[in-house]
């Protein structure tokens with residue numbers, strides 16, 4: 025997987041290649057004994073290095089969609105292709121590798137581990153995919169990268185603070201650093217500014233812009249039209265379908 | 269790697285696992301203490317039983333058997349045999365006063381010879397350190413060895429009583445007997461009535477006035493309330509078991525050889541009981557072939573003699589241990605409950621870890637490793653606790669008595685003045701392994717449940 029990704033990174037500048045593709049993605053939940061179709065056949069292509077915003081009302085299924093893209097949940101029908109691989113037909117091991125190396129996921133509610141410090145929260149993202157041997161070999165490099173990321177995100181003074189002691193905006197940024205620690209090709213972020221005030225939200229968008237310029241593809245879920253306008257392209261999720 | 273980090277962090281930051289650890293600690297300590305005290309008790313009993321009649325006894329019943337000296341000489345020549353002693357064995361009554369008659373088992377020994385087989389001298393109770401203050405000039409040890417009565421003006425023979433034969437002997441709080449109360453310190457003679465067995469097999473009581481010169485404590489109550497020792501030659505004569513010249517009806521005379529009831533044998537160092545038994549067996553066979561008059565002798569090892577007695581204690585020990593081990597299942601339950609709580613508490617973290625690419629087995633191993641750690645740490649603390657208690661059990665008991673006037677182990681009642689306890693390596697290792705296993709076992713189901721969580725469901729968990 026890693027090799028595929030590296031190859032793709034090199035080819036990045038030439039023609040916009042599809043990075044992530046969905047076809048006929050369907051997902052339903054049974055709520056109170058009744059099946060409710062949240063996603064009713066979604067076809068979407070995201071190119072390398074593209075920044076896409078997905079808009080939709082609350083409860084429209086944005087998070088559900090993003091979870092499917094990140095391989096955190098399985099669709100009822102349809103599939104997700106990443107770099108020409110159908111991720112749901114990969115074995116468990118490869119699917120774990122996909123989650124670990126190919127995508128970075130930022131949750132709507134950050135979900136940092138409360139026992140760990142800001143730095144540890146970032147590092148653990150790197151530990152997951154590495155054996156002890158590999159970790160001890162790459163420890164210093166990874167650590168430097170983590171501190172670097174936190175620094176870029178304006179958290180250098182907070183790296184040794186427990187995550188529970190951080191403010192919402194700080195947690196959001198730690199979550200982004202964690203998502204980026206393994207240098208993924210695409211960042212999936214759920215309401216990145218949802219819990220932030222306008223100024224902090226705008227700062228965060230600036231940061232995302234920087235990473236985007238570095239070649240990172242971003243799929244950003246939001247219900248805010250203003251935020252969505254920062255992205256290169258915007259789609260709307262409504263009645264389980266995507267509209268442009 | 270993340271597993272180690274998380275285990276460490278969870279351990280440092282959580283109170284709940286401490287309860288699981290405490291459960292493991294207490295159960296480990298409890299089982300180790302019980303098994304150590306019972307084991308100490310058993311080994312003390314075993315030691316005492318071993319010290320009664322040497323390694324092997326060759327017995328010829330109450331009539332005894334002749335030509336014993338021949339067998340003894342041959343046994344002494346065998347390298348496997350360290351020492352042998354001839355013993356006169358008899359039953360009778362002892363009369364310590366008009367209201368005080370009790371049945372006894374009589375042992376006639378040459379004390380020096382006997383002492384080489386068992387540590388008889390060691391077991392004589394009235395030693396200088398126990399009597400010096402009260403009878404400084406009397407040597408009770410040599411009196412107990414020679415059966416000579418010190419300052420004897422009546423030609424009475426000495427006798428050594430098991431310490432519990434005289435009911436008036438009572439133990440004080442420290443488990444010791446009071447010399448001034450003892451019959452040894454009194455000048456009153458006692459009457460021993462032994463049973464001489466004629467060649468017809470009919471017993472004839474022979475009463476003898478004697479003087480108690482010392483008392484004897486083997487450590488086994490049932491033995492110490494029954495056994496008395498007297499001089500070998502004296503008893504042999506008294507019971508008409510010595511060599512006598514008899515005259516037939518036709519006027520010719522013949523020798524009826526001396527008899528003993530028992531030969532006790534002590535094996536050389538490093539010779540196993542089975543080896544020793546084989547040697548004794550082989551020599552006895554040739555002996556019987558030569559002297560068919562002695563063909564009724566029986567050979568038994570000390571283990572065989574006390575098998576039922578020691579077996580009972582052993583069973584008790586096993587039963588208690590099993591009982592406490594069952595109670596220790598509580599520890600497993602405790603670990604399981606605590607881990608179930610932790611897993612619920614950490615469900616969202618599990619979702620995050622899975623979302624970051626952690627595998628199911630990785631998640632499971634976090635909790636298994638956690639359980640293992642709790643098992644290891646808990647059982648090590650438990651061992652330390654148990655060792656502390658076992659090595660200081662008598663001090664703890666003294667302290668309890670002083671503080672609350674409450675005695676677990678009353679030396680007045682129990683025969684051993686100290687609570688016997690020892691740590692046995694194999695037992696400790698087994699118990700520790702069980703404790704660690706219980707930590708693992710307790711975390712098994714919660715770990716499995718955690719690994720089955722779907723990342724998205726885990727993330728939605730409130």
Ligand SMILES: Nc1ncnc2c1ncn2[C@@H]1O[C@H](COP(=O)(O)OP(=O)(O)OP(=O)(O)O)[C@@H](O)[C@H]1O
Nearest residue numbers: 053054055062081082083084085086087088089247
């Ligand atoms: N595991 C689940 N079980 C049952 N229903 C679910 C589940 N997950 C999501 N839903 C339902 O699916 C719908 C879409 O949820 P989702 O979280 O995707 O919405 P959203 O667009 O992200 O909303 P918001 O903007 O408030 O975050 C909701 O009505 C929710 O109740």
Ligand SMILES: [Mg+2]
Nearest residue numbers: 086087132214
């Ligand atoms: Mg949402």
